[in-house]
Amino acid sequence: MRQYGVTAILECAGNGRKNFGQSVEGEIEWGDCAVGNGSWTGIRLADLINEMGLTPRDLGKVREFLFTGKDGSQDSLIPLEAKAKFVRALPKEKAMDENTLIALQMNGRPLSKERGFPARLLVPGWYAMASVKWLDRIVLSTKKTPFHGHFNGVKYVYETQKEGKWVTTPVTQLLVKSLITYPEEEDTVPSGRSITVSGKAWSGFGKIVEVEIDFGEGWRKTRLEDDKGCFGWRSWKYEWTPEKRGEIYLRARATDEAGNIQPETVESNRYLYGYNGIHKIQVDVI
Secondary structure, three states, X not given: OOOEEEEEEEEOOOOOHHHHOOOOXXXXXXXXOOEEEEEEEEEEHHHHHHHOOOOHHHHHHOOEEEEEEEEEOOOOOOOHHHOOEEEEEEEHHHHOXXXXXXXXXXXXXXXXXXXXXOOEEEOOOEOHHXXXXXXXXXXXXXXXXXXXXXXXXXXXXXXXXXXXXXXXXEOOEOOOEEEEEEOOOXXXXXXXXXXXXXXXXXXXXXOEEEEEEEOOOOEEEOXXXXXXXOOOOEEEEEEEOOOOOEEEEEEEEEEEOOOOEOOOOOOOOOOOOOOOOOEEEEEEEO
């Protein structure tokens, strides 16, 4: 079948969890490193579905697609006899999107075992739990009631309290975010000498159009580089000559083409998903 390529980020929904200042039993207390950018190649899911020979009427009855991976739950809080296969649901519109792939290669090579060999789902612009690895089975569901599995309704949902009640919304699109990758936390930098502050920025709502940085004196625009499309991350740089000595805090925030701006603070949720607060590091100027 015809192969297509897309550059896309995979970010764990729990990336940055430690920045909430809390912890959740059974969940990894991620720093900011659970994210990567890759070039993916595979077939469009829509092409595969169209090869099945469904009539437009049959396809019109489908409400969502269910994807099963060969792996299962490793959650220590779930009884062994209740361990579930990894199953995720996608709305039909997202499943049939031209950018949703069954990926067979990453960066020009067949998927490694760790990356989901021989085939994985790739859902650009969504948090990585949607991109099911070791893809084993695809079910087209016509049920009126949405699928509610462990990885689709218990985990990977935002649960927040409003007026004393828990409100649940699904984890889907990547929230706008930027990270400072150089210098790093507690690095030492020389005063009076220019250094290149650099980082990455991304969003599931469209391209990054601006990244700003603050050294304690107000926001300044950085230089955006290497446009990798709507779903890949974007590099940014800023030439900085620190003059004041001592501890200096650097902050970075991104804006996407939909107008979303990286926030100063992030509302907490039960499983601490989707942290995208302004990135802040401290360096020592000597």
